[in-house]
Amino acid sequence: xxxxxxxxxxxxxxxxxxxxxxxxxxxxxxxxxxxxxxxxxxxxxxxxxxxxxxxxxxxxxxxxxxxxxxxxxxxxxxxxxxxxxxxxxxxxxxxxxxxxxxxxxxxxxxxxxxxxxxxxxxxxxxxxxxxxxxxxxxxxxxxxxxxxxxxxxxxxxxxxxxxxxxxxxxxxxxxxxxxxxxxxxxxxxxxxxxx
Amino acid sequence: xxxxxxxxxxxxxxxxxxxxxxxxxxxxxxxxxxxxxxxxxxxxxxxxxxxxxxxxxxxxxxxxxxxxxxxxxxxxxxxxxxxxxxxxxxxxxxxxxxxxxxxxxxxxxxxxxxxxxxxxxxxxxxxxxxxxxxxxxxxxxxxxxxxxxxxxxxxxxxxxxxxxxxxxxxxxxxxxxxxxxxxxxxxxxxxxxxxxxxxxxxxxxxxxxxxxxxxxxxxxxxxxxxxxxxxxxxxxxxxxxxxxxxxxxxxxxxxxxxxxxxxxxxxxxxxxxxxxxxxxxxxxxxxxxxxxxxxxxxxxxxxxxxxxxxxxxxxxxxxxxxxxxxxxxxxxxxxxxxxxxxxxxxxxxxxxxxxxxxxxxxxxxxxxxxxxxxxxxxxxxxxxxxxxxxxxxxxxxxxxxxxxxxxxxxxxxxxxxxxxxxxxxxxxxxxxxxxxxxxxxxxxxxxxxxxxxxxxxxxxxxxxxxxx
Numbered sequence: 193x194x195x196x197x198x199x200x201x202x203x204x205x206x207x208x209x210x211x212x213x214x215x216x217x218x219x220x221x222x223x224x225x226x227x228x229x230x231x232x233x234x235x236x237x238x239x240x241x242x243x244x245x246x247x248x249x250x251x252x253x254x255x256x257x258x259x260x261x262x263x264x265x266x267x268x269x270x271x272x273x274x275x276x277x278x279x280x281x282x283x284x285x286x287x288x289x290x291x292x293x294x295x296x297x298x299x300x301x302x303x304x305x306x307x308x309x310x311x312x313x314x315x316x317x318x319x320x321x322x323x324x325x326x327x328x329x330x331x332x333x334x335x336x337x338x339x340x341x342x343x344x345x346x347x348x349x350x351x352x353x354x355x356x357x358x359x360x361x362x363x364x365x366x367x368x369x370x371x372x373x374x375x376x377x378x379x380x381x382x383x384x385x386x387x
Numbered sequence: 388x389x390x391x392x393x394x395x396x397x398x399x400x401x402x403x404x405x406x407x408x409x410x411x412x413x414x415x416x417x418x419x420x421x422x423x424x425x426x427x428x429x430x431x432x433x434x435x436x437x438x439x440x441x442x443x444x445x446x447x448x449x450x451x452x453x454x455x456x457x458x459x460x461x462x463x464x465x466x467x468x469x470x471x472x473x474x475x476x477x478x479x480x481x482x483x484x485x486x487x488x489x490x491x492x493x494x495x496x497x498x499x500x501x502x503x504x505x506x507x508x509x510x511x512x513x514x515x516x517x518x519x520x521x522x523x524x525x526x527x528x529x530x531x532x533x534x535x536x537x538x539x540x541x542x543x544x545x546x547x548x549x550x551x552x553x554x555x556x557x558x559x560x561x562x563x564x565x566x567x568x569x570x571x572x573x574x575x576x577x578x579x580x581x582x583x584x585x586x587x588x589x590x591x592x593x594x595x596x597x598x599x600x601x602x603x604x605x606x607x608x609x610x611x612x613x614x615x616x617x618x619x620x621x622x623x624x625x626x627x628x629x630x631x632x633x634x635x636x637x638x639x640x641x642x643x644x645x646x647x648x649x650x651x652x653x654x655x656x657x658x659x660x661x662x663x664x665x666x667x668x669x670x671x672x673x674x675x676x677x678x679x680x681x682x683x684x685x686x687x688x689x690x691x692x693x694x695x696x697x698x699x700x701x702x703x704x705x706x707x708x709x710x711x712x713x714x715x716x717x718x719x720x721x722x723x724x725x726x727x728x729x730x731x732x733x734x735x736x737x738x739x740x741x742x743x744x745x746x747x748x749x750x751x752x753x754x755x756x757x758x759x760x761x762x763x764x765x766x767x768x769x770x771x772x773x774x775x776x777x778x779x780x781x782x783x784x785x786x787x788x789x790x791x792x793x794x795x796x797x798x799x800x801x802x803x804x805x806x807x808x809x810x811x812x813x814x815x816x817x818x819x820x821x822x823x824x825x826x827x828x829x830x831x832x833x834x835x836x837x838x839x840x841x842x843x844x845x846x847x848x849x850x851x852x853x854x855x
Contacts, residue, residue: 209704210581210681214819219798224453225426225473227534231606234796262582265615266819268517269424269587270533272839291617292517295457296533346549348410349730360437363543366404366412370545373403383638383646384416384510385443 194301195356198327199282202254203319206245207312207352209260213267213293217275230271231278246279254322258315263304264293273297283326285333287312298349301356303328311341328354390656392553392623394588394831397528401511403545413548413750415540417527418445420483422452422474424515428538429477433434433467440544446505448486449643450495451800455763455790456488467801494766497521497733501605502766504605504634506622508650509571513540518733519618520611524604525631525666526623526653526709527586531612534798536604551617552662554587555655559596560669565850567743568603568605569735569814569833571595571667572610573675577685579665584616587663590655591621594671598723601630604737609734612681613816668752676720676846677831679708683828684818688848692718700709711807711820712828720846723830727811728760728787728832728841729823734767735814740834741822745778747852753786754844758785758809762797787841799824812840 221233245251257276263286264272273296276284283303287354296337299302305326307315311333315324325334328350333341351357363370377384391399394650404412425447431604432438439445452467462468471488486493488606489521492503497518498571500506508526513519515537522529536546555718555736557570576583589611596604611619628647657721673687686693692709695715696702709715714723730744741764753760762782764770770792779789796803797815799822805811807826814837818829830846839847 196412209700212681212817212819214798214817216820218821218825219800221466222423222800223470226430227427230556237825251571260494262585262615265581266517266817268515268519268533270427270515270530271533288585290582290615292531292533296535299533299535347408348406348547348549351408359437359539359547360542363412363545363547366545367414369404370414370543373545377414381645381649383507384644385441 193299193356195242195357196282196301196353198325200325201256201323202251203256203258203324203382204245204251204254204317204367205316205319207316208257210262210265211259213228213269213272216264218270221275222269222271230275231277234275234279249267253280255282256326257281257284258312258319259284260312261287261309263289265290268292268296268298270300273300273302273353282333285312285315285326298353299359301353303353305333305343307341307343308332314339343367367371390659392655392661393526393590393620393653393661394528395659397509397511398550400509405504408547410547412545412710413697414545416444417512418513419500419505419514420445420537421516422449422470424534425537426470426473426535428541429481431451431538432541434583439483439541442482444457444544445483446475447483448496448499449462449474449488451791451798453488453792453800454678454797455793455803458791464802465478466709474664488565491767491771493650493792494769495733495736497609498679498765498769501525502634502768504631504637507631507637507646508627509653513546516607517612520616521605522608522735523608523611523619524601524621525627526621526650528618528620530618551588552586553660554584554589554663554665555587556665557589557593557666558591558667558669559593560595560670561598562595562672565674565835566672566837567833568599568607570675572607572613572674573677573682573685573831574672575665576610576614576682577675579614580825581613581681581683582615584611586615588618588620589614589616591619596621597624600739601626602737605737606777607736610816615813623650627735639825641706674836674849675838677829678712678714678720679705680711680818680820681708681830682816682818682831684708685765685831686720688720688846690720692716692720715803722845723796724756724845725812725830725840726809728757728837729763729796729815730837731763731765732815733765733794734816735834738769738770740814741769741773741778744834744838745781747835747849748785748787749781751785751842753841756844757841760841761790761796761803762787763790764792766792796823798822799834800849803830812837812846
C-alpha cells in the first residue's frame with residue numbers, strides 16, 4: 193500500500209451530507225473484475241450535470257475532497273475508495289464517515305480526516321481560492337490562508353497509513369497465536385470446523 | 388468479572404491477539420462470498436502466491452448479477468456472465484464449495500447462510516456485503532467487509548479490528564395488526580438517523596423482539612446497517628435453537644449438545660452497560676413508508692410527506708430528495724400512486740415474507756395501473772417451499788411475475804430495474820438515488836404493504852385491506 197504522510201493541493205469543496213456509496217460509484221460499475229479505471233464512474237449521476245463541481249477546471253487534479261457528515265454510508269463496496277483514488281483523491285475531510293467505508297479506505301491508503309462541522313465550513317470557504325494541506329505526521333489540516341485544524345485518528349489506522357503496511361503481512365507475524373486459537377476451537381468447539 | 392454484553396462475549400471469545408493500541412486480531416468462523424466483491428481479492432491472492440487458510444469455512448454463490456428468468460439460457464450481459472465465470476473458476480482453483488446459479492440451494496447469501504445452517508449462534512461471520520448484519524438474528528457476530536478484508540480472511544481466517552461500542556435497542560409491547568419487523572426497522576432509522584448507529588453494534592431486545600420469529604429478526608438485523616451500525620444482534624433463544632436444529636450444516640449428535648450448552652450462555656449480563664440505549668414502544672409503530680432518498684426519510688402510512696425543514700442545510704437536502712422523488716410536502720402517503728412492485732431482497736424474501744404478502748394478494752388482482760409486479764424469492768429452497776404451499780399460484784393468478792432467486796431489483800445489477808421516473812413499492816433496504824435503476828423512485832415498505840400497493844395501485848394502509 194502506498195504510504196500517506198502529507199498531501200498539499202487543491203481541495204474540492206463538495207460539502208454534501210449522507211453521500212452514500214451508490215452516489216460515489218453506482219452499481220453498474222461493480223461488474224468489473226479489477227480495481228482500476230473506476231474514476232470514470234465516480235459520482236456518475238452528479239457529473240451528468242454539466243455544471244457539477246467535480247469537472248470544473250479550477251478543481252482539476254485535486255487530491256483532497258471536502259464533504260459533509262456520514263460520508264460513505266450504504267454498501268460495503270470497496271469500489272468506492274478505488275473510484276475516489278482513481279479520480280486522484282488522496283484524502284477526504286468530513287465531519288464523520290460510515291464504518292465500512294472507513295475501513296476500506298484505510299486499506300487502500302485513502303486518508304479520511306474527521307473534523308468538526310465548523311472546521312469543515314471554514315475549509316469549504318478556504319478551498320474556493322487556496323490550497324489545503326493534510327499532514328498526517330503532524331495530525332493537522334492547514335490552509336494557505338493560515339488556518340490550522342488538529343485532528344485525531346485511530347492510532348493503528350494512522351500507523352498503517354503512515355507506513356503503508358500490508359495487513360496480511362502483519363497478521364502473518366501472529367502465526368503462533370492463530371494456531372493456538374485454531375487448536376482451542378478444535379478442542380472446545382469442534383463443530384465450528386465441521387460442515 | 389465485569390458485566391458484559393452479548394457483543395462483548397462473542398468478541399472476547401474470538402480474540403486471537405490484542406495489540407497495545409486496543410486493536411484486536413479476531414478469528415473468523417464463517418465466510419460467505421459472492422461474485423461482485425471477490426474477483427480483486429482472488430487476484431491479490433494469486434499475485435502474492437497465497438492460498439486459502441481454511442477453504443472449508445467459506446461458502447460461495449452468485450446472487451447480485453444473476454438473471455431471474457431464462458436461467459437455462461446464457462447470461463446476456465457479458466460483464467455479469469464474466470463475474471459468474473470468474474467466481475466459479477476461483478472457487479474451483481482455491482477449493483471453495485460453490486452453489487452454481489441453477490443449484491436448488493442457490494440464492495441471496497444472507498438468505499442461504501441461515502437456511503443451510505452455515506450461520507450459527509456465537510460464530511463470527513463475514514461477507515463482502517453490508518447486509519451481512521442479517522445473520523446477527525441468530526446471535527452470530529456478523530458484519531460486512533470490503534474486498535481487502537475478504538483477501539485477508541482468505542489468507543489468514545482472521546481480521547484486525549477495532550472494537551465497536553454497544554448500543555441497545557429495546558422494543559417493548561405488542562406490534563399492531565399488519566405491522567412487521569420491517570416497520571420496526573424503518574421506525575428506528577427515522578428516529579436515530581442513518582448515522583445513528585455508526586461505530587456501534589446494536590443488540591435488539593425487549594418483549595416485541597422476543598415475540599418475533601427468527602425470520603422477522605433477520606429483517607430487523609438486516610436493516611441495522613441502514614442505521615449505520617456495524618452489526619445487529621439478537622440473543623439466541625429457544626426459537627433460535629429450534630430454527631437451527633436439523634439444518635444441513637448445523638452441528639449434530641454430541642456436537643449439537645456441546646454447541647447448545649454454549650449457545651445458552653450467549654446473552655448480555657443483566658447489569659451490562661451499553662454506551663447508548665434506544666427505547667421504542669411497539670404500540671406506537673404504524674406501517675412505515677419512505678418518501679425520500681434515504682432510509683431515514685419515512686412517515687407512517689396514515690401520515691404525509693413532511694413540511695420542508697426550517698434548517699437551511701436540511702431544507703436543501705430535503706428539497707433535492709423530493710424533487711428526485713417527484714413529491715411535494717403535505718401529500719398524504721396513501722395518495723402516492725405506484726408503477727412497480729418488488730417483493731424480494733435479503734431484507735424480505737423469505738418464506739414468511741412471501742406468506743405475509745400472499746395473504747393480502749389471495750383472491751385479488753394487481754391494479755391495472757401497475758406496470759409490473761414481481762416476486763423474487765430469496766433462494767431456490769424458498770421458491771420450492773412457496774410452490775409447495777401454492778403461493779406461486781396466488782401471485783401469478785393476481786398478475787405478479789414469479790421469478791428465480793437473486794438480489795434482482797434491490798440494486799439492479801441484473802436486468803431487473805425500475806425505469807426512470809417510475810415509482811416502486813419495494814421490500815428492499817435502500818431508497819438511494821438511482822439504486823433500483825437511473826431515475827428510479829423507491830418507496831421502502833414491508834411485504835404486506837407491497838402487496839396492498841399492488842392491489843390498489845397506490846401506497847395503502849394494509850390494515851384497511853383485510854385478507855379475503
